[in-house]
Amino acid sequence: MKRFDIAVIGGGAAGFAAAISAGRTDKDISVCIIERLPRTGKKILATGNGRCNLSNADISADRYHGSCTKLLSVTEAFSVTDFFESLGVICDDDGYGRIYPRCRSAASVLDALRLESAKLGIEEICGFEAVRTERKSFSGNMLFEVNSADRTITAKRVILAGGGISQSALGSNGSLLVLCQKNGVRTADPYPALVPLSTVPSLVKPLKGQRADANVMFCANGNVIASRRGEVQFTDGLISGICVFDLSYLYEQYRFDSELRLDLLPEMSMKNVTELLKKVRTIRSETSPEDYLSGIFTRPLGAYILKRAVKKIPSVVGSLDDMKINDIAETIKSLTFPITGTAGAERSQVTGGGIIADEITDTFELKKIPGMSACGEMLDIFGDCGGFNLDFAFSSGAIAGKNAAMRVGI
Numbered sequence: 388m389k390r391f392d393i394a395v396i397g398g399g400a401a402g403f404a405a406a407i408s409a410g411r412t413d414k415d416i417s418v419c420i421i422e423r424l425p426r427t428g429k430k431i432l433a434t435g436n437g438r439c440n441l442s443n444a445d446i447s448a449d450r451y452h453g454s455c456t457k458l459l460s461v462t463e464a465f466s467v468t469d470f471f472e473s474l475g476v477i478c479d480d481d482g483y484g485r486i487y488p489r490c491r492s493a494a495s496v497l498d499a500l501r502l503e504s505a506k507l508g509i510e511e512i513c514g515f516e517a518v519r520t521e522r523k524s525f526s527g528n529m530l531f532e533v534n535s536a537d538r539t540i541t542a543k544r545v546i547l548a549g550g551g552i553s554q555s556a557l558g559s560n561g562s563l564l565v566l567c568q569k570n571g572v573r574t575a576d577p578y579p580a581l582v583p584l585s586t587v588p589s590l591v592k593p594l595k596g597q598r599a600d601a602n603v604m605f606c607a608n609g610n611v612i613a614s615r616r617g618e619v620q621f622t623d624g625l626i627s628g629i630c631v632f633d634l635s636y637l638y639e640q641y642r643f644d645s646e647l648r649l650d651l652l653p654e655m656s657m658k659n660v661t662e663l664l665k666k667v668r669t670i671r672s673e674t675s676p677e678d679y680l681s682g683i684f685t686r687p688l689g690a691y692i693l694k695r696a697v698k699k700i701p702s703v704v705g706s707l708d709d710m711k712i713n714d715i716a717e718t719i720k721s722l723t724f725p726i727t728g729t730a731g732a733e734r735s736q737v738t739g740g741g742i743i744a745d746e747i748t749d750t751f752e753l754k755k756i757p758g759m760s761a762c763g764e765m766l767d768i769f770g771d772c773g774g775f776n777l778d779f780a781f782s783s784g785a786i787a788g789k790n791a792a793m794r795v796g797i
């Protein structure tokens with residue numbers, strides 16, 4: 388049975404940062420990373436479309452959601468870009484505040500983490516799914532025993548970094564959240580966040596493959612709850628795009644009373660849109676209505692708007708009366724889709740819910756289990772798209788690791 392000072396469970400962003408930070412804090416301690424998959428870091432490789440958007444220039448509390456946002460006052464002191472510079476990775480901003488490794492390669496991020504781990508003598512134990520942890524006395528020393536189905540290790544301290552329930556093929560399957568619950572740690576039910584939203588399939592079918600710039604409003608009971616500007620994408624029964632991802636967590640709160648409302652010309656007032664439509668009616672008066680809006684939107688989107696707005700479409704554009712023009716303008720400013728659900732955890736980028744704030748100290752230790760810490764996506768916090776989630780995973784992991792190393796002898 389192998390014995391370590393610190394066992395980090397989970398070989399993702401938070402787990403690597405925790406192990407490296409622990410190893411750097413005290414070079415004499417033994418640290419291992421336990422990983423259920425055959426290799427560590429599978430999710431890191433998939434981030435940012437293989438480019439790894441690892442932080443953001445504007446890390447602020449209003450870009451995060453969940454009870455553990457109170458821990459941001461602790462993590463804000465940690466600079467993820469400085470951490471990567473210390474690993475030899477140069478980062479830069481893409482002009483929109485999203486920070487990437489300069490070489491735009493997630494593989495180079497994982498390589499840097501692995502190289503530093505190896506340098507610090509951190510042992511990787513892969514193919515080990517932790518299913519049970521128990522604090523026991525071994526010859527008078529209190530240690531954690533960590534079990535998989537067929538293996539056991541012991542450690543003075545344990546750091547949980549098992550992620551959420553998103554995209555289980557990349558590693559995180561919620562098993563460490565279950566383990567926490569078994570140990571009496573309270574969690575908020577995990578749910579998919581940053582995920583495409585589903586609507587009535589027949590409503591989006593004609594738009595399949597289309598993209599549009601829009602101000603997207605998440606509405607509940609007819610009221611606008613939040614909005615985001617960006618590119619919306621339509622696929623089979625689903626509406627996605629970064630702006631939709633950022634609003635998707637609200638579905639968990641509002642469920643079936645919710646809808647997405649798209650303003651397809653957000654830079655123009657209703658009056659200006661109506662004027663524009665009248666002007667184009669004159670210019671294209673002899674053409675088929677299918678082509679009426681094709682200078683403003685893609686042809687399929689223009690034809691779709693017309694069909695949603697006008698019941699009886701005349702044979703030429705010039706025959707659209709002012710009332711119909713008003714209906715078209717209203718549809719352009721307020722194209723609605725009822726939300727029927729999300730695309731589910733397997734299509735989500737992060738998980739909402741997790742270990743709630745009351746269960747965790749500001750050194751990331753579990754209040755009910757002294758000696759055991761938790762970090763990263765396991766906690767009840769997630770951020771918007773744009774590097775916020777990896778930033779929290781790396782910074783919370785690093786702080787948990789440092790604190791665990793400082794307390795190994797206690």
Ligand SMILES: Cc1cc2nc3c(=O)[nH]c(=O)nc-3n(C[C@H](O)[C@H](O)[C@H](O)COP(=O)(O)OP(=O)(O)OC[C@H]3O[C@@H](n4cnc5c(N)ncnc54)[C@H](O)[C@@H]3O)c2cc1C
Pocket residue numbers: 396397398399400401402421422423424427428429430431433434435436439440441442515516517518548549550551553554557558559560561562563735736737762763764765773774775776777778780
């Ligand atoms: C496709 C995709 C792209 C993304 N792109 C970005 C991006 O560009 N920028 C950004 O900020 N965020 C991005 N995210 C979100 C971000 O990757 C996560 O929030 C972050 O990786 C969470 O890190 P973590 O270490 O807490 O958890 P994870 O990365 O999920 O790591 C958890 C690890 O623990 C292991 N594990 C789980 N349970 C056990 C167990 N019982 N025993 C042993 N090992 C276990 C898992 O196999 C996994 O390796 C993306 C997510 C996805 C899915």
